[in-house]
Amino acid sequence: MEAPERKFRAMTSATSGFSRRGFLGSSLLFVGGVALNACTSDPTGSGSGSGAAKVTLNHWYHEYGEQGTREAAMRYAADYTKANPDVAVKVTWVPGDYKTKWQSSVLTPDGPDVYEINEVTPDMVQQQQVTALDDIIGSTKSELNEHALGALTHSGKTYGVPMIIDVMYLYYRKSLLAGAGVQPPTTLTDLVAASKALTKGKTKGIFVGNDGIAGMRGVIAFSTGQRYLDGRKAVYATPEIADALTVARQMFTSGSMLLNYTTEWYQPDALISGATAIAWGGMWALPALQKQIPGDFGLLPWPKHGAAGKPVVILGGWSQVVNGKSKNVEAAKKYVQWLWLQNAEVQKDWALSYGFHVPPRASTAASATALQSGEAKTAVEILNQYGIRNTALWAPSVQKPYDDAVSDIIKKNADAAATLTKAQAQSQQALDALPQV
Amino acid sequence: MSIRTASSGEQTAPRSPQQAVGARRRRVDWPAWRAFILLTAPIVAGLVIFKYVAMGWGLLLSFSEARGTISLGNWVGVDNYRQLFNDPRFQDALTMIVLFTLVIVPITFGISLGLAVLVNRLRRGRAFFRTTFFIPAAVSYVVASLVWKMSLFSGVPASAANSLAGLFGQEPTAWIATVDPPLYWIVIITVRLWLQVGLYMILFLAAIQNIPAELYEAARVDGARSEWKLFRHITFPLLRNTSVAVTMLLIIAAFQAFDEFYNLLSTGLAGAPGPDGRPPLVYLYDVAMGQQDYGLGSAGAFVVTLLIVAFTLAQSRLTGFGKED
Numbered sequence: 001m002e003a004p005e006r007k008f009r010a011m012t013s014a015t016s017g018f019s020r021r022g023f024l025g026s027s028l029l030f031v032g033g034v035a036l037n038a039c040t041s042d043p044t045g046s047g048s049g050s051g052a053a054k055v056t057l058n059h060w061y062h063e064y065g066e067q068g069t070r071e072a073a074m075r076y077a078a079d080y081t082k083a084n085p086d087v088a089v090k091v092t093w094v095p096g097d098y099k100t101k102w103q104s105s106v107l108t109p110d111g112p113d114v115y116e117i118n119e120v121t122p123d124m125v126q127q128q129q130v131t132a133l134d135d136i137i138g139s140t141k142s143e144l145n146e147h148a149l150g151a152l153t154h155s156g157k158t159y160g161v162p163m164i165i166d167v168m169y170l171y172y173r174k175s176l177l178a179g180a181g182v183q184p185p186t187t188l189t190d191l192v193a194a195s196k197a198l199t200k201g202k203t204k205g206i207f208v209g210n211d212g213i214a215g216m217r218g219v220i221a222f223s224t225g226q227r228y229l230d231g232r233k234a235v236y237a238t239p240e241i242a243d244a245l246t247v248a249r250q251m252f253t254s255g256s257m258l259l260n261y262t263t264e265w266y267q268p269d270a271l272i273s274g275a276t277a278i279a280w281g282g283m284w285a286l287p288a289l290q291k292q293i294p295g296d297f298g299l300l301p302w303p304k305h306g307a308a309g310k311p312v313v314i315l316g317g318w319s320q321v322v323n324g325k326s327k328n329v330e331a332a333k334k335y336v337q338w339l340w341l342q343n344a345e346v347q348k349d350w351a352l353s354y355g356f357h358v359p360p361r362a363s364t365a366a367s368a369t370a371l372q373s374g375e376a377k378t379a380v381e382i383l384n385q386y387g388i389r390n391t392a393l394w395a396p397s398v399q400k401p402y403d404d405a406v407s408d409i410i411k412k413n414a415d416a417a418a419t420l421t422k423a424q425a426q427s428q429q430a431l432d433a434l435p436q437v
Numbered sequence: 438m439s440i441r442t443a444s445s446g447e448q449t450a451p452r453s454p455q456q457a458v459g460a461r462r463r464r465v466d467w468p469a470w471r472a473f474i475l476l477t478a479p480i481v482a483g484l485v486i487f488k489y490v491a492m493g494w495g496l497l498l499s500f501s502e503a504r505g506t507i508s509l510g511n512w513v514g515v516d517n518y519r520q521l522f523n524d525p526r527f528q529d530a531l532t533m534i535v536l537f538t539l540v541i542v543p544i545t546f547g548i549s550l551g552l553a554v555l556v557n558r559l560r561r562g563r564a565f566f567r568t569t570f571f572i573p574a575a576v577s578y579v580v581a582s583l584v585w586k587m588s589l590f591s592g593v594p595a596s597a598a599n600s601l602a603g604l605f606g607q608e609p610t611a612w613i614a615t616v617d618p619p620l621y622w623i624v625i626i627t628v629r630l631w632l633q634v635g636l637y638m639i640l641f642l643a644a645i646q647n648i649p650a651e652l653y654e655a656a657r658v659d660g661a662r663s664e665w666k667l668f669r670h671i672t673f674p675l676l677r678n679t680s681v682a683v684t685m686l687l688i689i690a691a692f693q694a695f696d697e698f699y700n701l702l703s704t705g706l707a708g709a710p711g712p713d714g715r716p717p718l719v720y721l722y723d724v725a726m727g728q729q730d731y732g733l734g735s736a737g738a739f740v741v742t743l744l745i746v747a748f749t750l751a752q753s754r755l756t757g758f759g760k761e762d
Binding site: 103121123127129397403404413 | 591612615713724726
């Protein structure tokens with residue numbers, strides 16, 4: 001599953017800055033884009049300017065949707081300069097398609113020194129778009145969430161510092177389940193039956209994304225107790241995973257899935273409006289749900305399937321990396337260390353004062369009062385119990401054949417085992433093509 | 438593009454060589470040359486830097502392994518091209534776009550021409566209808582896609598398409614998510630028609646208005662009574678050049694399809710569209726921007742460009758575009 005944290009800009013991603021003409025007209029806009037980027041790399045830049053500073057660090061954030069995040073980011077930067085007058089930090093708040101922008105920017109010598117990402121691919125390591133941060137992480141490592149680190153680690157080296165963890169699981173409407181006499185499902189088969197029973201009138205049973213797949217494909221293998229990757233091997237073509245997909249398909253074919261709704265799964269609107277009784281969603285939606293339908297919703301992990309199955313909660317989140325091509329790698333590392341490792345107040349503030357996320361550091365998360373009661377407490381509990389995430393080798397090129405296979409299986413009734421086997425070979429090819437880092 | 442019809446007869450006779458040489462000897466207009474260079478230099482420089490250098494670099498990239506970098510040097514010959522042609526997903530994308538072109542081009546052509554003829558026959562309100570049909574051409578593909586996705590063809594019972602279907606006793610349908618049968622084609626085709634028809638209608642209309650009225654009068658005198666006969670024997674043949682040009686533009690636009698596919702079929706942050714309804718440009722966008730494989734992405738861009746060139750050449754050969762009558 002791709003990073004869900006881009007939820008806030010996803011609505012605007014449609015309008016983001018590329019056009020078909022631009023793409024084809026120049027056939028390859030990369031060079032042009034890079035040149036353009038060099039001219040306009042700072043549309044919204046601002047930061048803790050200090051005339052006396054010897055070093056200026058460029059720090060990029062994607063556009064967080066929550067009120068006050070930008071001011072907070074600038075405040076942290078200003079505080080750092082106050083403590084270290086030699087270093088000025090220039091915060092750039094990047095609206096629109098953040099991934100495309102940082103990717104083209106780090107191809108040039110003028111890329112940001114510090115930026116945020118969702119996962120570190122082997123290509124990023126190979127091309128020095130990131131640099132190993134083990135020296136600044138040091139002994140803190142044992143306190144950081146292992147799955148969050150897994151998406152940032154290659155050959156034992158860690159290339160990023162997690163900033164926030166987002167948790168994804170299922171929400172359900174208590175009143176709708178009670179009305180239909182349905183218990184919160186604990187197995188996939190139960191979930192299929194529940195979705196069917198809950199589909200009535202204008203309410204559908206379950207919503208996992210407008211395409212009927214988005215939230216589901218990333219959990220299926222884990223819910224059977226298996227994995228997508230074993231080291232550098234793609235291992236998802238198993239009878240158990242094929243069976244789970246075949247069972248899950250019934251939700252699509254029986255018409256108990258909400259599809260093509262006006263908002264996406266990462267927004268809680270479908271649940272609040274009653275268009276669906278169960279929905280895949282994220283912890284970030286908790287404040288909205290508590291406000292709109294207080295007491296009428298519960299949360300549960302994606303149910304297990306099969307004898308060796310396990311319930312699943314997926315982790316996502318943003319992490320901070322240092323550009324390996326930066327002229328000030330050491331200064332950038334120190335800044336990242338101060339901001340995201342030493343400064344517990346900042347981490348708590350960033351995770352909980354504006355939106356609703358889990359601080360990646362166990363001690364910080366444990367001391368956050370907002371996470372110690374109600375549904376938030378349940379979310380953290382199931383995160384600790386069932387949380388999982390793919391490793392950093394689950395790169396986009398590796399994932400693509402699997403995603404396509406799931407689409408064929410769910411939407412076009414393709415034979416699950418055969419389709420997965422074919423896709424697994426393609427994923428393996430993509431894995432083999434990834435650099436060894 | 439020329440929207441002049443064959444009958445316009447406005448071509449100026451070429452000057453004889455002697456005349457041209459004489460004119461050149463007479464006087465070199467240096468101030469005019471300076472102005473010309475001054476005015477065109479920025480555009481030419483921009484074109485060279487932002488287009489031709491980029492394209493040249495892209496061509497070189499397509500022969501290198503360039504993952505997460507756009508530096509050249511790691512030459513791999515035609516490996517990228519070989520990988521693309523062995524990739525069933527790219528093959529599917531190419532098949533899909535050819536199919537899409539074969540469907541969308543004739544439909545758009547037919548409707549634009551039909552509308553142009555109808556609007557031209559109006560006695561009053563011609564400007565109103567012309568403007569009404571043309572306005573969608575000014576709307577962005579992204580905006581139109583969002584309207585189609587979120588209100589016209591949304592899956593909820595209250596959407597326009599489902600309300601209409603409800604009148605005929607149909608259950609609400611998830612138009613975009615249904616790929617078997619491929620209902621999403623209805624959404625894709627209608628949005629493109631709505632956006633494109635107006636523009637091509639204007640081109641046809643301009644050409645129709647250029648046809649001298651005497652021809653129709655003469656035809657009527659000769660016994661061509663029905664409107665269909667007039668259209669068949671006068672209007673359509675005289676629109677040949679416009680028709681050929683419109684077809685060519687439509688083919689190029691169809692092959693370049695990206696915006697509506699990307700915006701209608703991708704599900705927010707879950708990423709790019711799935712295997713159904715993934716034209717080459719969406720596929721390549723994902724390869725280059727999603728997977729940072731710029732070498733493979735460049736190779737794909739050149740394959741698509743070649744495909745467009747091939748189709749355009751074949752079409753102009755078939756229709757004799759550019760030949761003097």
